[in-house]
Amino acid sequence: MEAAGPDVIIANATGCLEVFTTRFPRSSWQVPWIHSLFENPASVASGIEVALKALGREDEAKVIAQAGDGGTADIGMGAFSGMLERGHNILYVCYDNEAYSNTGFQRSGLTPKDALTTTSPAGPTSWGNLTRKKDLPAIVAAHGAAYIATSSVGYPVDITRKVKKALTFTGPKYLQIHCPCVPGWGIESAISVRMARYAINSGLYPIFEMEYGKITKVRKIKKEDLVGVEEYLKPQKRFAHLYKYPGGEEHIKAIQAAADANIEKYGLLAE
Amino acid sequence: MRRILEGSQAVAESVAMCRPKVVCAYPITPQTHIVEGLARLVAEGRLDAQYVLVEAEFSAASVVLGASATGARAYTATSSQGLLLMTEVIFNIAGMRLPVVMTVANRAVSAPINIWNDQQDSMSLRDCGWIQMYAEDIQEACDMHIQAFTIAEELNIPxxxxxxxYILTHAMEPVEVPEQEHVDAYLPPFKxxxxxxxxxxxxLGSMAGPDAYMEIRLLLHQSMQRASFTIREEANRFEEAFGRSYGDLLGSYRAEDAELLLVSMGSLLGTMKDAVDELRxxxxxxxxxxxxxxxxxxxxxxxDALADARIVGVIEKDISLGLEGILCSEIRSAFCGAARTPNISSFVVGLGGRDVTVDNIKDIALGLLSDDTCRVEVAGIDHEVLWSAHSEEE
Amino acid sequence: MKPMFGVVVQPGTTRDQKKTGWRIYRPRFKQKDCIGCLDCLRSCPDGAVYQIDKKKFDSDMDACKGCGVCADLCPVDDIDMELEEQQ
Structure with missing residues (x-):
């Protein structure tokens, strides 16, 4: 918000962000802000953008849509795809905490493999979420978005920089921000930011920027910051079953391999 | 100027004269000719609006929601399945008090899939907080849109x-097309x-907990009740400006001294008027x-309109399955606790495009005159089809 | 624009709500070994941490929820989490 400045109009999805900040009759928002439904901030933002154009007010404000991972990758996917395809001048921000957290941490399309959620519980016959995380930035890239970036609450300065940069592009922009959910991930609130950093510094959550379909920048992991995935997995209750049931070590190995593959693919390691 | 126009084209031109700034719709039969007409008017430069092509009705409704909230006069149109897909947004637009205008080209609801006319779609959404008006003919449909924008913007109710x-959207009729300057004089720019x-x-769109939700819903309910006055005022103002009147919330035809009053809405009224002429x-x-x-x-x-009749027959193209025609139930509620109540019967007709003829209406009327017992009838059934569709013994 | 229909809400009106009651622990900024890295300030989820001097920070107790992120991140262990005094 600080990065975008006061001349914005925000379309928000249903979620913790809306519930916590706008309980009637109060509001935390000092910029024009609208919440309609869970699955339509992309379409509402589209309506705002075309209305500004139609009224000759397009210089008045930048339009930002905000939603969670479920609202973006699952239930709002059609609306989101439509917004991208139509080429609206909108920055879409997805807060990715890897589950439907507002309703009590159920599985979403962005829940990583082997993570336990309330609808993908782990037990002797299940390793939690059985499917891999949907590669949303790649899907957005396939729409021909002007600017795509991933970021994390682990590095707020990175978010600020990317919001500022995104807003210099005309057309649809996408920013996916990795955000730990304290109760959902089963961690102490104090270590939430550290966990977000481990996700990056293990290679599990690559931080990069794409302009017109090409990766232009990645956040390098400094040698001294590099951690194994276990540093990230172990403190989280959503991965506790990997340490409880026999065969868990194979799954941890596979997760490590996925992290290593990311490091290789995006060239994440600093020289 | 009087022109022979298809209903949809006439409506598209009327909507364009209302100068919406954002038009957004997803095509669905039988609404398509309206939105195609508007797209053409935008392409030809005759309507200065943003026309947004969306991937579903859900987004069409969401786009007009966002546009209206940003201060633009916004319009959409849909039908049947499209309206049902919009449902969540429809409730939301009303709850957020956004003065959107939408055309519903009434069509049956699936299953079985059927593209022909009845009024099940919009009648199923009568509790969504929108003002709902039903046009009898193409001219009224055109004029109703012009009134709709003034009513919506006056009250902040969609x-x-x-x-x-089909019956109205695809029929050709002579239509009195108003001059743009007259529409501009009647409907000023959206403020x-x-x-x-x-x-x-x-x-906008904040959360309201148990401590405030009811009050906010009450405000909408009260505004909706007050809308009766606005609708009447606009009907009068429209008549003064254009010289055409269709009644306000109600209309009537040869109702004076009637022993039997037939009630309906939409294009069925035309057929009913012919039937009533013959009966009279x-x-x-x-x-x-x-x-x-x-x-x-x-x-x-x-x-007040029905109290003096001995018999009332409500003829409608929708049904609350397991009860009766929806309008009929509501009309019964108007007589709750009344000193005198006519015998009210429900007739469900014309579902899924089944033709309703003058003779069908006359049969209903003559039947009621000879036996005024309150009843619920699904009229015009083909028993051969019924038997062949359900041949197995239970 | 004024409040209208129960749907138009005034901006920035949550400020007058204090979050003091949420806390179990409260941060104590020792202001001793601080190196001015700004991690506490930037990572505070509630924007409660404020800067007094180049190497001197504190937290606004009307906004702080006592989550402990600042203390966890502090590279020089200059923030302690202490049990909130029972009211």
């Missing part, structure tokens, strides 16, 4: 203009009471009460 699919702008930031010629005291506005429901007016 308006649904319902017109029968939103609130809108999203960084110059004066507001929060035969000495039968039959008249018609036309329901123009289903929400707000003109309960008192309906009571």
């Amino acid at each position: 308006v649904m203009v319902c017109m029968d699919g 939103p009471k609130f809108y999203l702008t960084p110059k004066d930031p507001i929060t 010629d035969g000495g039968h005291p039959v008249g018609i009460v036309k329901v123009r506005t289903v929400r707000p429901f003109p309960r008192t007016q309906l009571h």
Whole structure:
């Protein structure tokens, strides 16, 4: 918000962000802000953008849509795809905490493999979420978005920089921000930011920027910051079953391999 | 100027004269000709609006929601399945008090899949907080749209203009097309009471807990009740400006001294008028009460209009399955606790495009005159089809 | 724009709500070994941490929820989490 400045109009999805900040009759928002439904901030933002154009007010404000991972990758996917395809001048921000957290941490399309959620519980016959995380930035890239970036609450300065940069592009922009959910991930609130950093510094959550379909920048992991995935997995209750049931070590190995593959693919390691 | 136009084209031109700034719709039969007409008007430069092509009705409704909240006059149109897909947004637009206008080209609801006309789609959404008006003919549909924008913007309640699919959308009729300057004089540019702008930031769509939700819903309910006055005023103002009147919330036809009053809405009224003319010629005291506005429901007016009749037959193209025709139930509620109540019967006709003829209406009327027992009938059934569709013994 | 229909809400009106009651622990900024890295300030989820001097920070107790992120991140262990005094 600080990065975008006061001349914005925000379309928000249903979620913790809306519930916590706008309980009637109060509001935390000092910029024009609208919440309609869970699955339509992309379409509402589209309506705002075309209305500004139609009224000759397009210089008045930048339009930002905000939603969670479920609202973006699952239930709002059609609306989101439509917004991208139509080429609206909108920055879409997805807060990715890897589950439907507002309703009590159920599985979403962005829940990583082997993570336990309330609808993908782990037990002797299940390793939690059985499917891999949907590669949303790649899907957005396939729409021909002007600017795509991933970021994390682990590095707020990175978010600020990317919001500022995104807003210099005309057309649809996408920013996916990795955000730990304290109760959902089963961690102490104090270590939430550290966990977000481990996700990056293990290679599990690559931080990069794409302009017109090409990766232009990645956040390098400094040698001294590099951690194994276990540093990230172990403190989280959503991965506790990997340490409880026999065969868990194979799954941890596979997760490590996925992290290593990311490091290789995006060239994440600093020289 | 009087021109022969297809209903959809006439509506598209009327909507364009209202100068919406954002038009957004997803195509669905039988609404398509309206939105195609508007797209053409935009392409030809005759309508200065943003026309947004969306991937579903859900987004069409969401786009007009966002546009209206930003201060633009916004219009959409849909039908049947499209309206049902929009449902969540429809409730939201009303709850957020956004003065959107939408055309519903009335069509049957699946299953079985059927693209022909009845009014099940919009009648199923009567509790969504939109004003719902039903047009009898193409001219009324055109004029109703012009009134709809003034009503919506005056009250900050969205308006649904319902017109029968095919029967009105695809028919050719001579239509009086108003001059743009007259429409401009009647409907001034949209001055939103609130809108999203960084110059004066507001929060829209906040959460309301158990401590405030009911009060906010009550405000909408009260505004909806007050809408009766606005609708009447606009009907009068429209008549003064254009010289055409269709009644306000109700209309009537040869209702004076009628022993039997038939009630309906939409294009069925045309057929019913012919039937009533023939019945009157035969000495039968039959008249018609036309329901123009289903929400707000003109309960008192309906009571007063029907109270002196011995028999009331509500003929409608929708059904609350397991009960009766929806409008009929609501009309019964107008007589709750009344000193005198006519015998009210429900007739469900014309579902899924089944033709309703003058003879069908006459049969209903003559049947009621000879036996006024209150009843619920699904009329015009082909028993051969019924038997062949369900041959197995239970 | 004024409040209208129960749907138009005034901006920035949550400020007058204090979050003091949420806390179990409260941060104590020792202001001793601080190196001015700004991690506490930037990572505070509630924007409660404020800067007094180049190497001197504190937290606004009307906004702090006592989550402990600042103390966890502090590279020089200059923030302690202490049990909130029972009211």
